[in-house]
Each structure stands twice: as structure tokens, then as C-alpha cells.
Amino acid sequence: MPPPGLAGNLKEFEAGGSGDWFPSAEIRYYTNVFVVQDDKILLGYKKRGLGIHKYNGFGGKVEPNESTLDAALRELKEEAGITAPLTHAGTLLFVVPGEKWAHIDIFRAEEYTGVVTESDEMRPKWFDTTDIPFDQMWDEDRYWLPLLLSKQSFSGRADFEREG
Numbered sequence: 001m002p003p004p005g006l007a008g009n010l011k012e013f014e015a016g017g018s019g020d021w022f023p024s025a026e027i028r029y030y031t032n033v034f035v036v037q038d039d040k041i042l043l044g045y046k047k048r049g050l051g052i053h054k055y056n057g058f059g060g061k062v063e064p065n066e067s068t069l070d071a072a073l074r075e076l077k078e079e080a081g082i083t084a085p086l087t088h089a090g091t092l093l094f095v096v097p098g099e100k101w102a103h104i105d106i107f108r109a110e111e112y113t114g115v116v117t118e119s120d121e122m123r124p125k126w127f128d129t130t131d132i133p134f135d136q137m138w139d140e141d142r143y144w145l146p147l148l149l150s151k152q153s154f155s156g157r158a159d160f161e162r163e164g
């Protein structure tokens with residue numbers, strides 16, 4: 001059974017959805033970029049804001065009138081100091097009760113130009129792909145990051161309970 005809201009038909013999802021599975025909720029669009037080279041993956045330690053003290057890819061909010069690809073390239077440059085040819089890897093929907101839903105387009109890069117540089121927001125660090133720090137990442141990452149590494153396209157939805 002496909003995840004509600006991402007029933008394998010992204011056109012319907014982007015149009016606002018229909019039926020019981022997609023109640024009206026405001027959606028905020030984000031990007032996330034993972035650079036993978038041979039057996040290494042570049043993650044960033046989040047120094048502030050959403051996901052603080054977790055490792056993640058490099059990304060952020062899509063600005064009005066910006067494509068997700070342009071937003072992903074901009075955030076990669078701002079947060080890690082590099083530019084890379086990006087391939088769309090998957091799409092995720094995160095639902096937290098009482099909050100705007102988060103729609104995240106995930107990209108993968110296998111090469112880059114520039115020098116990987118720490119920013120105000122992220123401290124980049126290379127990890128072995130066999131030693132990814134899932135215990136210091138968002139809970140659901142362990143389910144889809146292996147698909148990104150094996151180049152399998154994915155879409156999924158994660159529902160979170162609000163802590164506290």
C-alpha cells in the first residue's frame with residue numbers, strides 16, 4: 001500500500017491531493033543534498049535551527065519562484081561551499097501534528113567543485129557509507145538513505161508524534 005499523500009502519483013500530490021488520505025494542510029518545500037563519492041558520504045552537523053545537533057544532507061527551504069533544483073544548488077553552496085551536478089533521488093513527506101507538512105526533494109551528487117567548507121549552519125564531515133551515524137540523524141533516515149546509496153528512486157511519508 002503506498003503511503004498516503006504519495007500514492008505513486010506525484011501530480012495529484014502536487015495539485016493538493018484528494019480523498020481521505022490528504023487533508024488540507026499547508027506544505028513547506030525543502031531540499032536536501034547528499035554527496036556520495038566511492039564509499040564516502042558527506043554529511044553536515046547542523047549548528048542551528050531545525051534539526052540542530054543532527055547530521056543531515058545540505059539543504060533548506062525553497063524560496064518563492066525558485067525551482068527545487070535551484071534551491072538545492074543554492075543551499076549546497078551556502079552550507080558546504082561547493083557546487084555539484086545533482087540527480088533527483090527521491091521525495092519525502094514529513095507530517096508533524098499541528099505543523100505545516102514538509103515536502104522534501106532529495107538530491108544526490110557524485111562529484112563536486114570547490115572546497116568543502118564549514119558554514120554558520122553546517123559543519124561538513126565525510127563518513128564511510130558503512131558507518132553512517134543514524135543514531136545522530138532524523139529517525140526516518142535509516143529507511144531511505146540506503147535507497148539513495150544504491151541509486152533506487154524512492155518516495156515516502158513519515159508521520160512523527162510531537163515530543164512532549
Ligand SMILES: COc1nc(N)nc2c1ncn2[C@H]1C[C@H](O)[C@@H](COP(=O)(O)OP(=O)(O)OP(=O)(O)O)O1
Binds near residue numbers: 058
Ligand atoms: C522531519 O524529518 C526530517 N528528516 C530529514 N532527513 N531532514 C529533514 C527533516 N525535516 C527537515 N529536514 C531537512 C530539510 C532541510 O534540508 C533542513 C531544514 O532546513 P532549514 O529549516 O534549516 O532551512 P534554511 O532555509 O536553511 O533555514 P534558514 O532560514 O535558517 O536559513 O532539514
